[in-house]
Amino acid sequence: MATSFSTPTTKSFSPTPAWASCLGVVAIVFGVFLTAAYGNEWMKQAVITQSMPASGEMPAADCPEEELEEEGISLAECEYMVSHVEGIALSTPDWFPSVQMGLAFAGMILAFISIIIGGALVNHTSWASSSAVLTFGALVLVDLLQFAAVVNAGPILRDLYLWNILLWFVIHLMMTTGAIAGRHSEAGL
Amino acid sequence: MQRQGYNRTAVILHWILAVSIFFLFVSSWWMLGLPLPSKELTFREFPFQLHKNIGITLVLLLALLLYVRFKHRPAPENSSSMKPWMHKLALFDHVILYVLIIAVCVSGYLSSSYTRWDTTVWWLVDLPRIAAPDEDMNMFYSNIHLWTAWALLAVVAVHVTGAVYHAFRNDGIVRRMLRW
Numbered sequence: 001m002a003t004s005f006s007t008p009t010t011k012s013f014s015p016t017p018a019w020a021s022c023l024g025v026v027a028i029v030f031g032v033f034l035t036a037a038y039g040n041e042w043m044k045q046a047v048i049t050q051s052m053p054a055s056g057e058m059p060a061a062d063c064p065e066e067e068l069e070e071e072g073i074s075l076a077e078c079e080y081m082v083s084h085v086e087g088i089a090l091s092t093p094d095w096f097p098s099v100q101m102g103l104a105f106a107g108m109i110l111a112f113i114s115i116i117i118g119g120a121l122v123n124h125t126s127w128a129s130s131s132a133v134l135t136f137g138a139l140v141l142v143d144l145l146q147f148a149a150v151v152n153a154g155p156i157l158r159d160l161y162l163w164n165i166l167l168w169f170v171i172h173l174m175m176t177t178g179a180i181a182g183r184h185s186e187a188g189l
Numbered sequence: 190m191q192r193q194g195y196n197r198t199a200v201i202l203h204w205i206l207a208v209s210i211f212f213l214f215v216s217s218w219w220m221l222g223l224p225l226p227s228k229e230l231t232f233r234e235f236p237f238q239l240h241k242n243i244g245i246t247l248v249l250l251l252a253l254l255l256y257v258r259f260k261h262r263p264a265p266e267n268s269s270s271m272k273p274w275m276h277k278l279a280l281f282d283h284v285i286l287y288v289l290i291i292a293v294c295v296s297g298y299l300s301s302s303y304t305r306w307d308t309t310v311w312w313l314v315d316l317p318r319i320a321a322p323d324e325d326m327n328m329f330y331s332n333i334h335l336w337t338a339w340a341l342l343a344v345v346a347v348h349v350t351g352a353v354y355h356a357f358r359n360d361g362i363v364r365r366m367l368r369w
Contacts, residue, residue, distance in 0.1 A: 018359050025356030025363060029349060032204075036211035040219060043236065047223075051232040062227030066324055070331070071225070082224045085232060115204060119367035122356060 016124040019182040024121030027132070027175060031115035034139075034168070038108035045097045045104065048089060058086040091156035099149050107142045110135060129186070132179035136172055143169035194365035196261035202254040203366055209243055209250075210290070214342065216240060241301060242311050248294045251287065263365060271362070275351075282347050289341040296337060300330035 016024075053059065063078035071078075117135050120128035143165055150161045194200070220236035271279070301308060303326040308316040320326070355362035 016359060016364075018357075021356050021359040021363075024367075025353050028367075029353065032207050032211055035208045036215050039212050040215045043216060043239070044219060047232060047235055051230075051234075053229065059227070059229035062225055062230060064225075067225050070324070070328060071221070078225055081222060082230065084222070085224060112208070115208075116369060119369055122363055122367050 016122060017182070017186070019178065019185065020121045020124050020128065023132070023175065023178045023182065024118040024123075024128075027114045027118030027121065027136070030171060030175075031111050031113075031118055034111035035108055035115070038104045038111055042101055042104040042108060045101045048085065048092075049097045052089055056089075058082055058089075087156065088160075091154050093153055096149065096153050096157070100146070103142055103146050103149065107139065107146075110139050110142060114139065129179055129183045133176060133183065136176040136179055139172040140169065140176055143172055194368040195263050196257055197368055199254055199257045199261070200366055200368050202250055202257065206247060206250055206254065206290075209247055210341070210345070213240060213243055213247075214338070217338075237306070238309065238312070241297070241308050244294045244297050245308075245310055248291060251290055255287065278347075279351060282344060282351065285344050286341070286348060289337055289344060292337040293334060293341055296330045296333040300327055300334050303327035303330065 059082075061079040061082040063075050068075060068078060073081075114135050117128065117132050121132055146165050147162070147169065150157055150165060195203070216236060217240060220233060220240065223232040223236070224230045226233045298308075302319050303321075303323045305322045307318065310316060352363055352366075
């Protein structure tokens with residue numbers, strides 16, 4: 001049987017229904033992962049864009065023996081690292097980095113908010129379930145916009161991103177549905 | 190009345206540390222695939238410097254978290270929620286987490302100290318060099334950094350599993366770290 005916690009003075013928290021506790025902790029765990037992942041994506045686009053030579057031509061790889069040993073890579077791998085970045089840059093439409101950075105930034109903020117929302121669900125605050133629907137729904141929207149962007153970005157970027165975006169879309173859709181179902185069950189619908 | 194959960198500062202610090210640690214993992218896997226640095230190839234410059242900055246900040250935040258935790262101890266959790274072996278596992282997991290976070294950050298800093306790359310904290314303060322470049326010492330601390338990082342990831346997985354377990358049990362344990 002769940003232990004009910006209530007705090008003194010002005011705020012009191014009712015016992016948390018099981019759906020809210022489960023959805024809340026899922027939101028928190030995924031929120032932590034996704035905040036980090038979106039933050040990394042934002043950084044990736046910024047670094048690739050700003051570090052590419054102005055001429056658009058990548059210089060030759062610099063692969064000293066001691067660096068190869070330290071990194072635990074072969075000469076071929078070291079040279080491929082340059083080709084890999086060059087290939088991604090070649091495959092990226094001009095509009096893609098700024099669109100991706102914008103969506104990654106929005107996603108990062110929403111993912112961080114979902115950590116707070118998750119905590120509110122576990123604490124069963126009055127504003128938790130409506131905020132959950134809005135936040136998880138907004139994450140679904142970000143996923144859809146990213147999906148649309150990547151679909152139009154060419155085969156290399158589709159290979160890199162599309163499956164990952166689809167996975168997060170399904171997760172966020174399920175979380176949004178769970179929040180709506182929870183609200184309905186509380187309203188007796 | 191003794192508070193039921195952790196102090197709010199401890200809660201905020203905990204979640205900042207959690208997001209930062211995951212970001213360091215995710216970003217390190219990406220940045221190690223970037224071209225090796227040269228005069229023309231500067232892809233690694235920003236991510237590596239950011240990695241070091243966050244690592245240094247993490248140690249300071251952890252020190253603050255530990256101070257706050259011991260100064261404002263929460264009430265013991267409801268003993269019926271936790272069997273004795275769970276309580277011991279949780280305590281062990283927490284201690285190992287703190288030790289590993291410090292070990293990862295310190296070994297990373299030491300590894301970096303033996304390279305030719307300087308460290309500027311948040312691009313504002315130059316940290317003085319503590320040693321001349323030394324490939325063997327760099328590799329030594331780099332290996333410690335790598336293996337303690339993997340161990341940290343494993344212990345974090347146990348930590349998260351425990352939290353999810355208590356959340357699904359709905360026994361109020363997780364609420365102690367969700368006080369905003």
